[in-house]
Amino acid sequence: MQATDPDIYWITEPQLGLAGNMYLPLFMQGLTTTVKHLFSPKVTVSFPEERPQIGNPLIYRGVHRLNKDEAGRVKCVACFLCATACPAHCIDIVAAPSPWPDREKYPESFTIDELRCIFCGMCEEACPVDAVELTSLLDLTGRSREEMIFDKEKLLSVYDMTQAAEPMKSLELGNAPSK
Amino acid sequence: MSPDLIAALVKIALLIGGLMTAAAYLVLLERWIAAWVQDRKGPNRVGIPLTDIKLFGLGQPLADGLKFIFKEEYTPAHVDKALFVLAPLVILAAALAIFAVIPFGSVVPDFDIWGYKFTGDAVNLVVAPGVDVGLIYVFALSSIAVYGVILGGWSSNNKYSFIGGLRSSAQLIAYEIPMGLGILGIVLSTGSLRLDAIIGSQAQSGWWNAMTQPLGLLVFTVAAFAEAARLPFDLPEAEQELIGGYHTEYAGMKLILFLIAEFLHMITAALLIVILFFGGWHFWGLTGADDQVTWLGALLRIFVLVTKFMLVVLFFMLVRWSWPRFRFDQLMSLAWKVMLPLGLLNLATMAILVELEANGTLPVGSQGTFALVGWGVMLVGWIGSALVAPLQTDNRPRPGAGGLLEPERLLA
Ligand code: SF4
Ligand code: SF4
Numbered sequence: 001m002q003a004t005d006p007d008i009y010w011i012t013e014p015q016l017g018l019a020g021n022m023y024l025p026l027f028m029q030g031l032t033t034t035v036k037h038l039f040s041p042k043v044t045v046s047f048p049e050e051r052p053q054i055g056n057p058l059i060y061r062g063v064h065r066l067n068k069d070e071a072g073r074v075k076c077v078a079c080f081l082c083a084t085a086c087p088a089h090c091i092d093i094v095a096a097p098s099p100w101p102d103r104e105k106y107p108e109s110f111t112i113d114e115l116r117c118i119f120c121g122m123c124e125e126a127c128p129v130d131a132v133e134l135t136s137l138l139d140l141t142g143r144s145r146e147e148m149i150f151d152k153e154k155l156l157s158v159y160d161m162t163q164a165a166e167p168m169k170s171l172e173l174g175n176a177p178s179k
Numbered sequence: 180m181s182p183d184l185i186a187a188l189v190k191i192a193l194l195i196g197g198l199m200t201a202a203a204y205l206v207l208l209e210r211w212i213a214a215w216v217q218d219r220k221g222p223n224r225v226g227i228p229l230t231d232i233k234l235f236g237l238g239q240p241l242a243d244g245l246k247f248i249f250k251e252e253y254t255p256a257h258v259d260k261a262l263f264v265l266a267p268l269v270i271l272a273a274a275l276a277i278f279a280v281i282p283f284g285s286v287v288p289d290f291d292i293w294g295y296k297f298t299g300d301a302v303n304l305v306v307a308p309g310v311d312v313g314l315i316y317v318f319a320l321s322s323i324a325v326y327g328v329i330l331g332g333w334s335s336n337n338k339y340s341f342i343g344g345l346r347s348s349a350q351l352i353a354y355e356i357p358m359g360l361g362i363l364g365i366v367l368s369t370g371s372l373r374l375d376a377i378i379g380s381q382a383q384s385g386w387w388n389a390m391t392q393p394l395g396l397l398v399f400t401v402a403a404f405a406e407a408a409r410l411p412f413d414l415p416e417a418e419q420e421l422i423g424g425y426h427t428e429y430a431g432m433k434l435i436l437f438l439i440a441e442f443l444h445m446i447t448a449a450l451l452i453v454i455l456f457f458g459g460w461h462f463w464g465l466t467g468a469d470d471q472v473t474w475l476g477a478l479l480r481i482f483v484l485v486t487k488f489m490l491v492v493l494f495f496m497l498v499r500w501s502w503p504r505f506r507f508d509q510l511m512s513l514a515w516k517v518m519l520p521l522g523l524l525n526l527a528t529m530a531i532l533v534e535l536e537a538n539g540t541l542p543v544g545s546q547g548t549f550a551l552v553g554w555g556v557m558l559v560g561w562i563g564s565a566l567v568a569p570l571q572t573d574n575r576p577r578p579g580a581g582g583l584l585e586p587e588r589l590l591a
Pocket of ligand 1: 091117
């Protein structure tokens with residue numbers, strides 16, 4: 001493309017007046033904004049003592065959990081949809097024939113590498129039985145890489161930990177799958 | 180040792196200790212203000228070490244200082260060693276030496292310690308009392324800062340540092356002129372270069388120079404911001420854009436010397452604004468007359484001075500978050516095309532008024548007239564410029580002003 005190309009629009013910026021150049025009106029404007037913010041409520045919190053307010057836990061994407069059904073069994077049916085959807089390839093499932101009559105398979109092992117996860121929520125979207133969910137737990141720390149690879153037990157324990165505060169999203173949203 | 184010498188040494192010790200502490204805590208204040216303005220909480224953790232006492236983060240400066248001390252004192256191999264070490268020393272020494280003539284209060288009553296008699300007159304709250312060239316001394320020393328900057332840039336043997344140094348010295352030199360012009364009006368109307376005399380004359384007439392010379396205040400304040408390299412004039416550093424300007428190659432203690440010097444420049448600028456334009460320690464009906472000094476009066480004067488100083492510093496810090504940085508050409512045209520004429524206008528007005536006062540046309544001490552004329556000149560200048568060039572503060576492309584959003588160009 002050449003500079004003479006008729007498709008190029010040349011933008012000439014309007015001239016600033018002397019007053020604009022002298023900055024004084026803008027000065028008052030800027031200073032007012034600054035002073036206003038000086039006294040406005042703060043958005044940060046003193047973290048470990050105070051917890052940040054999570055706007056809507058239903059759409060927050062924090063640490064994963066594996067939901068349990070009414071009988072306390074893992075809800076997952078090992079369909080691999082989440083592992084397929086995961087863009088970070090961090091879900092690893094080993095399926096086994098289910099010991100229960102109401103389903104064919106169940107996950108013998110189910111691990112999520114929280115270090116590779118990008119918390120996109122695709123797994124939650126993909127799951128047909130709402131088994132994997134992202135909670136609003138946000139301080140995810142560990143002392144080693146191994147510790148950050150969450151296995152089935154750990155993911156189920158996250159459910160036990162959070163179910164009181166955060167009921168299953170499907171129930172919350174009022175569209176629980178009919179049996 | 181004579182009492183004078185002891186007094187001077189005590190004052191120097193107090194001054195340097197006080198200034199260093201002040202600089203450290205002003206850094207903390209600056210960080211607080213930065214945080215509050217951005218709706219954050221700011222540093223509030225570091226308190227007394229090894230305990231849980233947090234004290235609103237008042238231990239932060241100490242921690243920062245320790246961090247700088249324990250940092251590796253790295254000197255790149257390609258620098259000019261001698262000048263490289265000299266530069267921060269020059270800039271810090273000059274910045275500290277300025278305070279020798281700055282009065283931190285007024286007079287104190289007579290007193291004696293351990294048999295040494297001190298008369299209140301001798302114990303002036305200035306390290307070097309009675310320097311008749313006070314203001315010139317301040318300017319001479321603040322110009323030396325340019326040497327520090329350019330030495331730092333040059334000795335680093337690095338093109339970025341060098342360019343940063345050049346930019347910085349161009350800025351410092353350009354704004355020295357409006358700064359001088361802003362002050363000349365005051366020197367004319369006071370008839371003295373001594374800072375305490377300038378405060379004294381404001382206290383005597385009860386008219387602060389800010390009221391009688393608003394234009395001078397404007398010019399001086401803008402120039403002081405530029406001299407102290409504070410935003411919106413912080414082109415020497417421009418943390419977000421340059422890699423650090425003239426002190427790119429510095430680390431550890433040498434870097435902190437530069438940073439302290441920068442803060443001292445801000446302190447100087449704020450003190451000068453207070454002393455020259457806002458009456459120093461004077462406040463109507465609070466600070467009393469000079470002939471009946473009590474301890475209460477002396478302390479009140481110091482308190483008033485410090486309060487005014489803190490307000491000006493607060494202004495410095497708020498301005499930092501209110502404005503975007505100038506471009507270099509804007510910086511230069513502001514200095515030469517706007518501030519220089521305004522400073523000359525102020526000077527000419529003051530010269531005329533002082534002359535009229537001297538030859539008897541105006542009664543002596545007609546500060547009210549001064550104020551009226553000063554504000555009149557400022558307002559007429561402002562309205563005039565607004566009429567000549569309309570109050571246009573937005574240069575974004577928009578309909579009717581050319582550019583992409585012009586309807587006929589979109590249709591064509
Ligand atoms: S949140 Fe995204 S990246 Fe993380 S496990 Fe689920 S699908 Fe994979
Ligand atoms: S968690 Fe859901 S999507 Fe993933 S394997 Fe189990 S049932 Fe399928």
